[in-house]
Structures are given as structure tokens and as C-alpha cells.
Amino acid sequence: MTYLFAAYVATWVIHITYLGHLARGYARLKREIEELRKKR
Amino acid sequence: MKRAFPILAILTAGLLSYGLYGALVQAPTEQTMGDVQRIFYYHVPSAWTAFCLFFVNLVASIVYLWQRNPKADALALASAEVGVVFCTVVLVTGPIWARPVWGIWWTWDLRLTLTLVLWLIYVSYLMLRRFSSSGQTPVMAAVLAVLGALDVPLVYFSIWFFRTQHPQPVIGGGGSIDPRMLHVLLINWLAFMCFAVLVCWSRYHLEILRRQVDETQALESLLAAGRPR
Numbered sequence: 001m002t003y004l005f006a007a008y009v010a011t012w013v014i015h016i017t018y019l020g021h022l023a024r025g026y027a028r029l030k031r032e033i034e035e036l037r038k039k040r
Numbered sequence: 041m042k043r044a045f046p047i048l049a050i051l052t053a054g055l056l057s058y059g060l061y062g063a064l065v066q067a068p069t070e071q072t073m074g075d076v077q078r079i080f081y082y083h084v085p086s087a088w089t090a091f092c093l094f095f096v097n098l099v100a101s102i103v104y105l106w107q108r109n110p111k112a113d114a115l116a117l118a119s120a121e122v123g124v125v126f127c128t129v130v131l132v133t134g135p136i137w138a139r140p141v142w143g144i145w146w147t148w149d150l151r152l153t154l155t156l157v158l159w160l161i162y163v164s165y166l167m168l169r170r171f172s173s174s175g176q177t178p179v180m181a182a183v184l185a186v187l188g189a190l191d192v193p194l195v196y197f198s199i200w201f202f203r204t205q206h207p208q209p210v211i212g213g214g215g216s217i218d219p220r221m222l223h224v225l226l227i228n229w230l231a232f233m234c235f236a237v238l239v240c241w242s243r244y245h246l247e248i249l250r251r252q253v254d255e256t257q258a259l260e261s262l263l264a265a266g267r268p269r
Binding site: 001003004006007008010011014015018019022025026029032033036039 | 060075076078079082083086122125128129132133136137139140235239242243246249250253256257260
């Protein structure tokens with residue numbers, strides 16, 4: 001059972017890490033859009 | 041897609057939950073391997089999903105080479121990135137299954153080696169896109185994607201044509217599978233495909249926005265440089 005849970009947990013850790021990376025990308029982009037708006 | 045996104049997200053969450061329930065509870069325990077065989081319900085659908093994403097990357101790359109359509113280029117990038125994530129899941133869950141069943145984490149078996157090569161090809165593709173500043177980067181990446189996609193059928197058919205340590209194919213390869221196991225396997229594949237579509241769309245949307253912001257910033261810099269001081 002240890003190996004089974006390790007595999008399932010590893011799968012979701014990989015996916016959640018990638019989703020976190022995407023969320024950071026969106027947050028960075030949002031900040032840049034705000035800065036561009038302020039400049040105008 | 042904006043309207044369909046929340047509906048697909050709810051559907052995906054439901055399918056993933058049902059798939060997890062099926063894998064842990066509904067599917068019968070395999071007689072020789074026991075519970076560790078249940079890793080198969082995440083490992084195999086992840087591999088199939090990665091293959092589908094690399095196929096999307098191939099088609100988008102061909103479209104880009106043919107028409108120089110930037111949207112096709114953005115789709116190629118998004119599908120390759122999400123494909124690498126799924127391929128990473130395959131390369132991590134495989135050894136976790138192999139350790140209790142084979143007694144080793146890894147062996148340089150044809151299927152395993154070709155899968156690692158596939159992962160390295162697409163990681164190289166992403167690194168090329170990330171670190172090359174040449175204007176020809178999308179073209180070079182598309183050519184690499186077309187050549188890299190040749191490894192996908194090699195990975196898939198390696199266990200059909202060669203005797204390898206990796207288990208034989210469960211569908212279409214002459215092997216048999218309990219219908220309840222097949223049901224859980226297909227549910228998980230459907231769930232991972234829906235999840236991949238959602239993540240890929242988000243990454244594609246992010247890439248399109250990123251390019252628009254970059255263009256606007258470049259334009260702003262030009263305008264600022266042109267203004268009298």
C-alpha cells in the first residue's frame with residue numbers, strides 16, 4: 001500500500017506544482033498589465 | 041471555451057474523484073501483484089494522455105510550419121509543456137510500481153529507455169523555447185517537435201515488436217483484462233484527458249496574453265524612446 005499511495009501522491013504533487021507554476025505566470029502577467037495601464 | 045471552462049472543470053473534478061474511487065475501491069485486486077497493481081490506473085492513462093498531447097503538438101507544429109500561424113505555435117508550446125508534465129508522471133509512477141514488482145527501480149529496458157528519451161526530447165524543446173532569443177526559435181522548435189514526435193510510435197509499439205521487461209499492452213495486444221479493471225482504466229483516461237484539456241487551454245491562454253503584453257511593452261518602449269525629452 002505504501003508504494004500505491006506514494007505513486008498517487010507523487011502524481012498529484014507533480015500536477016499541483018505545475019498548476020502553481022501556471023498560477024504564478026497569470027499573477028505576474030496581471031501585474032504587468034496593471035503597470036502598463038498605469039503608464040497610460 | 042470561456043463559458044465551457046467551468047462546466048468542464050466541474051465534470052473533470054467529478055471524473056477524477058470517480059476515477060480515484062474506482063481505482064482504490066471498485067477495481068478488483070490483481071492476484072499476483074496485489075494492491076500495487078492499482079498504480080496502473082494512473083500510470084497508463086497518464087501515458088496515453090501524454091501521447092495525445094504530443095500528437096497535438098505535432099499537428100500544431102506542422103500547421104505553424106505551413107501557415108506561420110502564431111496561435112498554432114502557442115498551442116504547440118502549451119501541449120508540449122502539459123505533455124511533459126504527464127510524461128513526468130509516467131516516469132515517476134513507473135519506477136514506484138517496478139520496485140515492489142521487479143525488485144528494482146529502473147532497468148534500461150527498451151520501453152523505459154525510449155520513454156526517457158521522449159521526455160528528454162520534449163524537455164529540450166521547452167528549453168529551446170525558453171532560452172533561445174532568435175527570431176527563428178518557433179521554426180526550430182516546430183522542426184524539433186516534428187522529429188521528436190517520431191519517438192511516440194516507437195515508445196508505443198516497442199512492447200508489441202520487441203520482447204521487453206515492461207508488461208504487454210492491455211488493449212489490442214492479445215492480452216486480456218477484467219472488464220471492471222478496463223472500466224476504471226477508461227474512466228481515469230477520460231478524467232485525465234479532460235484535465236489535460238483544461239490545463240492546456242489555460243497554458244495556451246496564458247501564452248496568448250503573454251505575447252500581447254510583450255508586444256504592448258515593446259510598443260510602449262518605442263513610443264517612450266521617440267518622445268522629446
